Amino acid sequence: MKKEETEKILDSINFPQDIRNLPEKKIPQLCDEVREFLIESIAETGGHFGSNLGVVELTVALHRVFDTPNDLLVWDVGHQAYPHKILTGRKGRLKTIRKKGGLAPFPKREESQYDSLSVGHTSTSISAALGMTVAHQGEKEAPQVVAVIGDGALAGGMALEALNHSGDIEADLLVILNDNKMSISPNVGGIRKHLTRLISSPLYVYWHTKGNKFLRRVPMLREFIRRADKYIRGMITHGTLFEELGFKYYGPIDGHDIKTLLDVLINLKKVKGPKFLHIITKKGKGYLPAEQDEFSLHAVKPFDVATGQIKKTKPKVISYSDVFSDWICAKAEKDNKLHSITPAMGEGSGLAEFRKKFPERFHDVGIAEQHAVTFAVGLACEGKRPVVSIYSSFLQRAYDQFIHDVAYQNLNILFAIDRAGIVGPDGATHNGSFDLSFMRIVPNLIVMVPANKNECYSMLETGYRYKGPVAIRYPRGGEKGEYNQKAYLIEIGKAKIIQQGTKIAILSFGAILEKTKKVAQKLEATLINMRFVKPLDEELLKNLAQEYDFFITVEDNTILGGAGSAVNEFVLNNSLEVKVKNIGLPDKFLGAGTREEILADNNLNEEKILKTIEKFIS
Secondary structure, rough: HHHHOOOOOHHOOHHHHHHHHHOOHHHHHHHHHHHHHHHHHHHEEEOOHHHHHHHHHHHHHHHHOOOOOOOOOEOOOOOOOHHHHHHHHHHHHHOOOOOOOOOOOOOOOOOOOOOOOOOOOOHHHHHHHHHHHHOOOOOOOOEEEEEEEOOOHHOHHHHHHHHHHHHHOOOOEEEEEOOOOOOOOOOHHHHHHHHHHHHHHHHHHHHHHHHHHHHHHOOOHHHHHHHHHHHHHHHHHHHHHHHHHHHOEEEEEOOOOOHHHHHHHHHHHOOOOOOEEEEEEEOOOOOOHHOOOOOOOEOOOOEEEOOEEEEEEEEEOHHHHHHHHHHHHHEEEEEEEEEEEEEOOOOOOOOHHHHHOOOHHHEEEOHHHHHHHHHHHHHHHOOOEEEEEEHHHHHHHHHHHHHHHHOOOOOOOOOEEEEEEEOOOOOOOOOOHHHHHHHHOOOOOOOOOOOOOHHHHHHHHHHHHHHOOOOEEEEOEEEOOOOOOOOOOOOOOOOOOEEEEOOOEEEOHHHHHHHHHHHHHOOEEEEEOOOOOEEOHHHHHHHHHHOOOEEEEEEEEEEEOOOOHHHHHHHHOOOOEEEEEEEEEEOOOOOOOHHHHHHHOOOHHHHHHHHHHHHHHH
């Protein structure tokens, strides 16, 4: 075999300039090699998978056509940006992604000049890209700005607001919809490909512009042709919505047809004003198991390339999400007023079984957290019992609705908040480090923090029966062993003494309790499972202050404004003679790593909790 036949093109591609220097006939081979590299890498490390396989051709085309990093690419969500990382100087580090000290799971400005926006949540790309466009208006060599949005992100209200603004100010911006669910139109074919090439071509754009100038002198004829043009384009492109918002719409085209992609992007570089390119891609493209199972292989743990089967590294544990699934299905059997609402996190939150059993009461509203919360408000206003299942870091996006629509009206809505505290590999954008702080200041709200699976099940039942809004926050994952699916009601605001001791009272909030048990034993301290952040067990705190010299609060939330702060306020306001030490997460964004690694790095493992307490009391 000749040497040139064994060499891979990707080996010589380190930065986008190398793609731009590559002969066009070699571009398809480069796409194949990027996809192959991606499959091999993620099979070993785990990570977001299906979306990245679907966006390979688009990524290559963007970096070939546009002068990155001078031109700006803005990736929505960012879990489709692995090929972008591979082609922008980071392929050698891809196997470190989502690991401690490794590549960030999503685009990060500090990591590369090619990452124009740090991101981890959805529907932000068009707003940011529009801001970048406006920032460079009037410059002689203004960069071209491209926003790539997909995986349901276009349904987010923020994305639609940005589209509306972009069209209104006629910004010179290109928005690309990576439609891997055929959410707008399934029609991809030769005629549509030809028409998209035609209406994006310089000749068409030139005569379209010239014609508009001429027709200004003949208003009646101009209006007739404008309506006819809009009607014809509507029939062939399905872009009426985007045209109404002020965008020139192109597509849909096959996002895996690299030649057409290159032709259209080259054409669109010359078109001024707001442009919307709709491409159709296949999630999991090029790897059959991912094509056939788009959800399971959306984000994966390490897997076997030959079979697509996840490698078994540890025995399966019953997670808090499993507990929630068991409870909500059992409750829905007995109460037909129960409705489940989730913003596109049905499977992740444990609602797959509920959806099968009660499809008419399962509501996945898409990636639209604000809508999810106020939709639940409408159900509650009319006597239904909504349960909103949402990740901690996603609830942040609906904070106004949480306060103004739910708490202000004191409605009967239960929030099951998954992924609270430290999430792990997905890093800073997904850690639920702030929920206790932002929830405990909200009037009318009860905030519960289960210490284990049994308690979680009972808290869900208690919260559902309570009249008013209740939030129950629990971590990702779980612990070994079965749990008792018999709910007992918990008195609101009452803590539980786990162990009696002297001098020191350790006040533990949530699932961190397991790490404080051995600490309490070594210190011969009293250990309290606080169970509630709001309301606190004030009677117990007053009694404890008469017997103990020290209160030690422990939580997996930021110390600022968290559960420990609630104890501090109570101690000060009641002039209790006790010294208080808060142990929790620091005032910073925490990177990727395993849950145990991050807790240990932030003084929240057994050894460091013990040392912190010993230093304080000495």
